[in-house]
Amino acid sequence: MTDTITIRRPDDWHVHLRDGDMLERVAPYTARQFARAIIMPNLAPPVTSVEQAAAYRDRIIAAAGPNFTPLMTAYLTDQADPHDLARGLADGVWVAAKLYPAGATTNSASGVTDIANIRPALARMEKIGMPLLVHGEATDPEVDVFDREAMFIDHILTGLIADFPALKIVFEHITTRQAAQFVADAPATVAATITPQHLHLSRNALFDGGLRPHAYCLPVLKREEHRLAVRAAATSGSPKYFLGTDSAPHARDAKESACGCAGIFNAPFALESYASVFDEEGALDKFEGFAAEHGPRFYGLPLNQGSVTLHRAPNQVPDAIGDLIPFHAGQALGWRLA
Ligand code: NCD
Numbered sequence: 347m348t349d350t351i352t353i354r355r356p357d358d359w360h361v362h363l364r365d366g367d368m369l370e371r372v373a374p375y376t377a378r379q380f381a382r383a384i385i386m387p388n389l390a391p392p393v394t395s396v397e398q399a400a401a402y403r404d405r406i407i408a409a410a411g412p413n414f415t416p417l418m419t420a421y422l423t424d425q426a427d428p429h430d431l432a433r434g435l436a437d438g439v440w441v442a443a444k445l446y447p448a449g450a451t452t453n454s455a456s457g458v459t460d461i462a463n464i465r466p467a468l469a470r471m472e473k474i475g476m477p478l479l480v481h482g483e484a485t486d487p488e489v490d491v492f493d494r495e496a497m498f499i500d501h502i503l504t505g506l507i508a509d510f511p512a513l514k515i516v517f518e519h520i521t522t523r524q525a526a527q528f529v530a531d532a533p534a535t536v537a538a539t540i541t542p543q544h545l546h547l548s549r550n551a552l553f554d555g556g557l558r559p560h561a562y563c564l565p566v567l568k569r570e571e572h573r574l575a576v577r578a579a580a581t582s583g584s585p586k587y588f589l590g591t592d593s594a595p596h597a598r599d600a601k602e603s604a605c606g607c608a609g610i611f612n613a614p615f616a617l618e619s620y621a622s623v624f625d626e627e628g629a630l631d632k633f634e635g636f637a638a639e640h641g642p643r644f645y646g647l648p649l650n651q652g653s654v655t656l657h658r659a660p661n662q663v664p665d666a667i668g669d670l671i672p673f674h675a676g677q678a679l680g681w682r683l684a
């Protein structure tokens with residue numbers, strides 16, 4: 347049995363670091379585990395301009411320390427300006443742009459109401475090689491919440507790929523068999539991130555002896571068959587799937603509420619959480635690719651230097667970290683980051 351794994355220093359290709367006090371509290375956890383991270387722009391107000399992103403990047407570096415590189419993303423709105431996107435990419439501020447369908451998730455009210463509105467932006471991004479990151483859920487309130495990801499594939503994503511064949515697209519935090527299969531069959535311009543919660547939990551976890559707000563995230567957890575399909579994709583070794591925690595902290599009272607916020611704070615034990623999945627699947631040899639190689643290759647960024655080591659050892663996750671409840675709270679993981 348493998349009891350120690352050493353991999354190239356990994357990156358997190360999807361994280362919410364928030365701002366202000368929350369940023370100062372959560373950024374060190376991500377910086378402890380990852381060399382770089384793709385920073386989600388869904389602040390209130392959202393990060394839509396190059397200047398806002400440059401200032402936010404400075405605040406992240408101040409909170410996370412010098413050994414961590416935040417990779418900034420533009421929040422696309424109906425008014426997305428192709429020239430600004432190109433300028434931000436050329437200036438080394440933007441790395442990618444994020445499509446939130448309006449109303450899909452936390453702070454997405456300023457998101458895109460109709461893909462037609464961002465066609466000029468997408469055409470420019472395709473030309474300059476700027477990846478599009480998508481929150482892939484249909485927002486029509488008529489669509490069942492558990493079907494929103496599959497609907498997005500048919501109604502939006504298929505058309506996007508056909509219309510912009512050279513545009514790099516990351517289908518963020520995939521949760522379904524349909525999404526895993528779609529990405530597998532898609533051209534090499536399409537990849538996906540996968541969170542630890544969607545590898546560990548099915549939707550039963552939301553109702554385990556009562557309503558479980560700390561298992562609530564978006565896209566919402568799905569049936570067991572979907573969890574198994576996403577696990578198979580993550581551990582397959584395919585370069586199309588890579589690590590994106592979607593760590594999304596909300597204070598305990600905002601989660602434990604009559605209208606609780608979506609998001610799971612998984613940053614403190616993210617690598618240990620993923621490692622346990624790869625271990626259970628007998629795929630520890632595929633972990634380095636998923637965590638440290640597939641992402642940078644897709645984005646066209648250099649692989650990190652240096653390495654991290656995980657040991658097989660009991661690792662107790664605290665019940666709480668201040669007023670944040672971490673993923674796996676109160677449980678013991680079987681791996682520990684050295
Ligand atoms: C995220 C958040 O809280 O910002 N929540 C979540 O459940 N994942 C938004 C998102 O990524 O959808």
Ligand code: ZN
Nearest residue numbers: 362386592594
């Ligand atoms: Zn997210």
